[in-house]
Amino acid sequence: MLRKLLIAVAMVAGAAQPLFAADATSDPKAEFKAFRDYFTNRFPKVALDDFVNGPYSMDEGLRKQWKAIDEFPPYDFAIDKGKQMFETPFKNGKSYGDCFPNKGIGVRQDYPQFDAKSGQVITLDMALNQCREANGEKPFDYTKDDMAALTAYMAFTSRGKPMNIKIPDDPRALAAYTKGKQYFYTRRGQLNFSCASCHVQNPGNHIRTEVLAPALGIMNAMPIYRSAWGGMGTTSRRLRTCNSQVRGVPLPGESEEYRNVEYYLSYMANGLPISGPGTRP
Amino acid sequence: MASTIRVRAIASGDATQVQALISHPMDSGFVKDSKGQLIPAHHIDVVEFEHAGKVVFTCLWGPAVSKDPYVKFSFKGGKKGDDLKVSWVDNKGQSDSSVAKIQ
Amino acid sequence: MNEFSRAPHQTRRTILKGAVGLAALGLGAGGALTSAHAAADAKAWPDKAFTAKGEADALKALYGKTGEPSDKVNLDAPEIAENGAVVPIAVASTLPNVTGIAILVLENPNTLAAAYKIPEGTEASVASRLKMAKTSKVMAVVESGGKLFTATKEVKVTVGGCGG
Numbered sequence: 001m002l003r004k005l006l007i008a009v010a011m012v013a014g015a016a017q018p019l020f021a022a023d024a025t026s027d028p029k030a031e032f033k034a035f036r037d038y039f040t041n042r043f044p045k046v047a048l049d050d051f052v053n054g055p056y057s058m059d060e061g062l063r064k065q066w067k068a069i070d071e072f073p074p075y076d077f078a079i080d081k082g083k084q085m086f087e088t089p090f091k092n093g094k095s096y097g098d099c100f101p102n103k104g105i106g107v108r109q110d111y112p113q114f115d116a117k118s119g120q121v122i123t124l125d126m127a128l129n130q131c132r133e134a135n136g137e138k139p140f141d142y143t144k145d146d147m148a149a150l151t152a153y154m155a156f157t158s159r160g161k162p163m164n165i166k167i168p169d170d171p172r173a174l175a176a177y178t179k180g181k182q183y184f185y186t187r188r189g190q191l192n193f194s195c196a197s198c199h200v201q202n203p204g205n206h207i208r209t210e211v212l213a214p215a216l217g218i219m220n221a222m223p224i225y226r227s228a229w230g231g232m233g234t235t236s237r238r239l240r241t242c243n244s245q246v247r248g249v250p251l252p253g254e255s256e257e258y259r260n261v262e263y264y265l266s267y268m269a270n271g272l273p274i275s276g277p278g279t280r281p
Numbered sequence: 282m283a284s285t286i287r288v289r290a291i292a293s294g295d296a297t298q299v300q301a302l303i304s305h306p307m308d309s310g311f312v313k314d315s316k317g318q319l320i321p322a323h324h325i326d327v328v329e330f331e332h333a334g335k336v337v338f339t340c341l342w343g344p345a346v347s348k349d350p351y352v353k354f355s356f357k358g359g360k361k362g363d364d365l366k367v368s369w370v371d372n373k374g375q376s377d378s379s380v381a382k383i384q
Numbered sequence: 385m386n387e388f389s390r391a392p393h394q395t396r397r398t399i400l401k402g403a404v405g406l407a408a409l410g411l412g413a414g415g416a417l418t419s420a421h422a423a424a425d426a427k428a429w430p431d432k433a434f435t436a437k438g439e440a441d442a443l444k445a446l447y448g449k450t451g452e453p454s455d456k457v458n459l460d461a462p463e464i465a466e467n468g469a470v471v472p473i474a475v476a477s478t479l480p481n482v483t484g485i486a487i488l489v490l491e492n493p494n495t496l497a498a499a500y501k502i503p504e505g506t507e508a509s510v511a512s513r514l515k516m517a518k519t520s521k522v523m524a525v526v527e528s529g530g531k532l533f534t535a536t537k538e539v540k541v542t543v544g545g546c547g548g
Contacts, residue, residue, distance in 0.1 A: 038426060061462055061463055061464055062466050064462065065465070065466045065471075065472055066466070068474075068515065069351075069470065069472055071300065072287075072289065072302045072351055072353075072441075074299050074348070074349040074351075074470075075304065076287060076302060077287075077302075077304045077349065113433050162285075209542035210544050218534070225467060227467030227469050227470050227543075228543070230348050230469060254475035281457075281466045281467050281543075304431070307514065311493060323529040325426070326429040327428055327429060330472065331515060335503070336501075336503060337503060337505065337506050338498075338500065338501070338502070338503070338506055339492040339500065339501035339503070340498065340500055340512075341429065341430060341498065341500070342495065343434040343494060343497060343498065344434075344515075345492055345494065345496075345497035345498070345514050345515045345516075346497065346498055346512065346513070346514060346515070347468070347469060347470045347471075347512075347514060347515055348470075350512070350513065351511075351512060351513050352510065352511070352512050353474075353511040353512075353527040354500070354504070354506065354507065354509065354510050354511075355507040355509060356505055356507065357505045357506070357507075358505060362513050365511060370428075372429075
């Protein structure tokens with residue numbers, strides 16, 4: 001435990017070592033605690049639940065503008081569209097609610113989940129497309145507006161609920177978590193940044209014009225209405241943009257790597273409230 | 282067809298606070314599309330708020346108003362249950378209007 | 385994209401019938417029309433004010449006069465805009481007999497961003513969200529008792545709001 005904290009401190013000092021040894025073993029419970037302690041120690045004035053607000057938990061000026069816009073946010077239209085889509089039955093008469101527990105209302109915080117049958121991590125976006133295909137409908141593009149609106153509505157019905165990610169006692173689940181963790185800490189792209197370079201080493205600092213969000217709770221606001229996009233975008237869209245921003249190759253939406261890193265980051269945020277759909281610069 | 286206008290009108294004491302969010306691209310005419318062609322200006326010109334037959338607020342908007350425009354203002358009078366009518370017209374002559382109940 | 389009904393000339397006139405105060409804003413209908421605006425709209429929308437460059441020209445076109453600074457005009461705008469496409473700006477004033485509020489972004493391609501008509505019984509305050517092309521002074525203008533009073537604040541913009 002102390003060793004892991006020391007590695008964390010070394011990382012803050014600019015060392016190139018990953019926060020945790022990138023080997024095949026993982027101890028999710030211990031890593032969860034070390035991850036949380038790193039952020040709460042670095043930002044003692046930030047309330048635990050506030051980390052899910054990304055850059056707004058780090059910068060007062062940005063926070064004030066966010067609050068002004070959140071009073072009546074432009075993503076209200078996307079939520080309306082998502083609700084309408086969610087409530088419209090498929091051609092075969094069934095609807096999204098039939099594919100999920102509790103008719104799909106208030107379930108977002110349970111995703112991603114490890115699916116024993118297929119041996120892979122299923123995100124909410126993927127579960128929605130699986131539902132569509134099982135009912136004779138074409139899947140949505142993971143990076144476009146339809147999926148963004150649908151997941152915005154589902155996130156909205158889960159607002160405030162604590163993130164609730166499970167790693168079952170299955171070596172394949174642990175492997176997916178480990179792969180997600182490794183993806184997060186691996187450098188890539190011409191700029192040679194890992195996700196951690198920005199979101200663990202530099203939350204609250206600027207990169208060009210943006211204030212970096214902390215990795216703790218970074219998935220809780222998804223999907224997000226970005227000012228830069230002038231609209232709502234999916235998790236996949238944002239991850240692809242992150243890859244492009246470090247001059248790396250963006251992966252196709254909901255690639256195994258993206259699903260695994262979402263699994264890892266969401267597990268790290270267990271207990272923190274769903275704040276989605278969110279707004280971001 | 283869903284309305285483009287979302288309104289929250291809340292009466293408190295002798296005043297009513299109104300917030301409106303309107304779905305509209307508010308294209309400024311300065312932005313190019315992926316082919317390098319200018320997207321023509323398409324923005325709301327006038328928004329009117331009416332209560333009890335009287336106009337209580339008028340917005341004159343240009344291309345510098347943000348996409349999915351928002352406005353907040355307050356007027357005296359108006360009580361819970363009253364109607365508040367909101368209408369807009371844009372530079373292409375398109376329009377929409379909606380009646381909301383004051384809460 | 386939303387579908388709106390195409391408003392016939394008459395319906396739009398009916399909508400704007402109640403806005404008697406538009407004349408009080410000193411809006412002239414004459415002059416060349418920008419091709420982007422339907423001819424029927426010309427009388428109601430002050431196109432010359434919205435295409436004017438510079439504070440003096442915009443205010444003269446809109447109100448027929450220019451203004452002077454006043455500490456009774458309160459302008460709330462961020463120091464550094466998160467994104468120039470959506471900058472939340474609020475104006476309020478304790479001046480008496482306020483009939484109009486306007487917001488100018490001095491470095492924008494067109495200076496006048498928005499104008500509001502305040503009839504009697506409506507509070508002298510408005511909040512809106514505006515686009516800023518780049519770092520610029522933002523000016524709030526309040527028409528009170530037939531005169532114009534202003535407050536100015538610089539807003540830094542790192543990501544411009546006009547695209548590109």
